[in-house]
Amino acid sequence: MKMLRRTIPALLWIALTSPSHAQNETQPPTLPLSADDTFSFDLLSSLGTALYSGADIAPILGVAQTIEPGNFASFSHNYYALAKKTKAAAIEAECQSDAINARDTWFAAATYFRKADSYLHGDWNNPLIETLWNEQLYAFDKAIASLPVPGRRVQLPSNDNFTVEAIWYAASSDPIGGQRGTLIIGNGYEGSQEDLYHTIVMPALARGWNCITYEGPGQPTVLRRQNLGFIPEWERVVTPVVDYVLQDPSVDPSRIVLFGYSFGGFLAARAAAFEPRISAVLLDGGIFDTFDSFSSNLPPIALSMFNAGNKTAFDNLLDSVSNDPDVPTTLRWGIQQGLWSFKTHSAYDFLQMTKTYTLRNISHLISAPVWTADAEFEGFFVNQSMKVKEALGDQATYHLFSGPAGYHCQVGALQELNRVIFTWLKQTIG
Template sequence: MKLISTSSALELFLAAITFSAFARSESNDQPILSLSQDESFHFELLVPLGEAIYGGADVAPVLGAAENITVGNFSSFHEVFYTLAKATKAQAEDPANAYDPLNVRETWFATATYFRRADFYLHGDWDNPLINSLWDEQLNAFDHAISALPNPGKRLQIPADTFAVEAIWYPATNESSKRPTLIMCNGYDGAQEDLFHTLVVPALARGWNALTFEGPGHPTVRRRQNLGFIPDWERVVTPVVDYLLAQQADNVDADRLALFGYSFGGYLAARAAAFEPRLSAVLLDGGIWDTYQAYIQYLPATAIALLDSGDKLAFDKALFAAVQAPETSSQVRWGLDQGLWSFKTHSPYDFFQMTKAYAVKDFVHDIAIPVWIADGVYEGFFQGQSAQVKDALGPNATLHVFTGPAGYHCQSSNEIRASIDAAYWN
């Protein structure tokens, strides 16, 4: 096939809304005050504001960051949060603050959050040393914080077949007591450390144990083990369940073991639930019927035809030309950067082909446990797919649609409402 021109590539791919799982709805309605004229930056500023609810940040510094970030400039986003992270770390290390261990702990949590934000838009250049150095900083800060919890969190490496699951165990009590346990993973880009400030804190407050984990494709495993996403997520979850039922048998009620998948984790958790029979329930925030269809639905027919033609070279050249154009949105640029990095491929064509393996429709009828599914009216990217999962599962599933300011993807900055609704379902 003849290679299409750069101008044609721009016409094709700039017509796409986004590759990002964090797009707003096509209506461009917005239920809250905008934190940035850049849609992607707006959402990524909501993330640390949401984590502030459970001790992951302070509100004023995040709003200050929003004021100082240059629209569309990934380096600016990084630099503002890197500066904030270093300043917050200095506060945590200041001996003058040692009189208040609780404040020091919360300062370490905020430090970790800001280092994660500083890393967020850097994955287009795999050789950038900041990808690892910033992550080491956030791991170190987070470990300082969880070691100071009333019941300290414990990092684990749980052996799987050809890799190790990176996990953190958070006991609800320091005494032996069989309690319900929430196992949870993040999605396309999120870290397990983010889950502490969205799900772990409310779970512990309700008397649940919590265990967060990362498998191939997730931030720490991608860095430490050089592994991209795998579709057969039971390979990750089954070793986690093995660990809990063997190593934490005195603390875990085997009949109340729930799995939570956040964002793209809605596919991952559903896949594990279909093939790990010891789970009692699964929560999907949100439901992902077909990842490939979610990605291509915003591409023009001509772009899809080029993808379907099998001409990998032409598709890659056209997409890279479009993404590198100054007119291209941050959502599109980041979405491709993150997808290539987390799926571990340098080819957009291969990336799209890989996503075909991530479809709940392929095994939905193998899910035999109760399912809770979250959706939002401003979901945007996976709009409608939660309902498809619910319809296929029938009475076995509960669909909760969040509206208004809570209607963003994964209820960002509405963690209290989301956690209460999920707890009520249980």
């Protein structure tokens, strides 16, 4: 009887969010890699990094064949097996003194270790969470140490009793090469700074830009090492990074660009409102109001509980949903990841926290030009980028990615993403 009482809310949720209650589904713009839409998206995201040394193609297609749709343990197990195999290949390449093969294989191993961690956060005590993260850090550090200009990890103290974790990538080792534009690049809800090397850092370096990636509270390494969940005042994270890059003589102070990826599209915009040294802002994609975006995915019964302040009922409902394998993966993962990265065991408290992640009443403080991206098949922050454009008016450039490039954050279409970004930067700040 207890099991039945736990299951009924989840079944009700499924009924309320089934295709008969939702918008009609459209034909996907690319060949699905899994019968599970969310797994397919994640497989495509790692497949897409092959363009910039983040993975190999056939191994991921092989993993796609073996992962059981909707099974979080299966996803983790299969990526973990691939990661260990790839790590062994990297060690073998090192033994053969093949520096380039070793570097690219270490990069791929790091990607696979990170992917194996993606769906583990429903159980904070799972020891694999630390094991996989330590493995990916080791593999990634081996790789960036072998770059033509090695990447360098730095820890940047904040005035707010936390430390920003960052990686500096210089475009050149030439001390008299002149000043260059510098990208400050942050990820979002669950993505790591290591992911960003294969998203924008590598193509930026090829175009002569310095780059620094960073993580603050709520993001992978800071969350694990400092036990800190997200904070809304993201300028407390970005300002120490700006301070750091301005100490480097290769940095052109008039060309400091802040890039926010995924949920980082809110974080970067928030920081830019209070950091006047930013020359331009890139939001992929823009997020105007986090609570509006998250709460719009709730069926009426759940939203009614939340608005009534019925915390216990709301928490019980979302707990049953997040642990029900029959509930769509995106929803289960979204709840589990939200609790993990905001450091709360209460879905009610998590959703309350998101109310402070808004550009309402502060968007007018952003002084730099803004580029904000949207995606035809955006599945996480629907219509948010247009709201950023509307709030900023002519100060913002709105770009819609469509067709095969129209997934959230252009997974699988990173070449197109970078073409658009760097064309806009050249036209905007030179």
